Amino acid sequence: xxxxxxxxxxxxxxxxxxxxxxxxxxxxxxxxxxxxxxxxxxxxxxxxxxxxxxxxxxxxxxxxxxxxxxxxxxxxxxxxx
Numbered sequence: 001x002x003x004x005x006x007x008x009x010x011x012x013x014x015x016x017x018x019x020x021x022x023x024x025x026x027x028x029x030x031x032x033x034x035x036x037x038x039x040x041x042x043x044x045x046x047x048x049x050x051x052x053x054x055x056x057x058x059x060x061x062x063x064x065x066x067x068x069x070x071x072x073x074x075x076x077x078x079x080x081x
Contacts, residue, residue: 002041002069003041003042003043003068003069003071003078004041004042004043005077006030006043006077009030009041009042009043009045010024010030010043010045012041013045024045026048027047027048028045028046028047028048029045029046029047029048029053030043030044030045030046031043031044031046031053031056031057031060031061032044032061032062032073032078033056033060033061033062034060034061034062034066034068034073035060042068042069042071042078044056044060067081
């Protein structure tokens with residue numbers, strides 16, 4: 001699956017989950033993801049608590065220069081190589 005922009009990911013997630021963006025941001029945070037799961041869009045909707053964020057970044061968080069689906073993580077966004 002192609003990597004989405006952060007905003008596009010959040011909009012799609014909210015639409016498919018039937019929640020508002022405001023509610024999403026109350027309970028979730030969007031973090032970059034470098035997992036190899038089918039359907040991964042380069043972002044993850046992670047519970048807004050320290051342990052969930054730490055675990056996600058430890059196991060799935062990209063490091064600057066990591067690549068996924070022809071895009072490179074620049075430290076803030078997935079950009080075309």
